[in-house]
Amino acid sequence: MSGPSGADWSTVVAAISAIISVAAAVFASVQAKAAKRQAAAAHGEVQPTFHCELHEDNGRPPWGFRLKVRNFNRRPLRLKRVRVNIPPDLIVWADDDKPDTIREILRAATRRGGAPFEIDTILEGVSPNASSPTAYDHDFQVGPRGDASDERRTVELPIVIEWEFVSGEASPQTERMIVRVPIGTGVR
8 A cells, every 4th residue: 555645745734734724814813803802892892782671471461671771882872762663553652650651652542653762861881891881771561552453462573773872973873673572461
């Protein structure tokens, strides 16, 4: 049994060397990106987080969700507005513990399609490496329109959050998400 000749060995070694070089370059690139993210975090340049948390579903109205915004950035953040797109047989209203909640429900009952909510609040920035971010929570309630079926189901509500950093050059940004809210009692 004969082995590869000298020229064949050099080709194999060159191919293995090329593979190792490519792997090292990919690893170095991944490490550089991680170091850049860590440096940005150390300087307080971190994107805010947005998520929705469903209210407890006890099988009766109202149903809804809480929008949670966290600002880990050193710059203040302005929340401008939240738009919730709703099916025609539902209403959505902001529940912010104000005495005019009934007025909000009535306003929601006359609105069709998208439901814009002017938030216009500022979350202060935090110092780099702060132990906790600044936070903003806002509750939204969802219910059937007066003549809608009360069948038990889960609805998808697309949400668009408009925001921007206050300091520096204003650059409006949007965050999009979909929240799945269980609604209906199943009672006819």
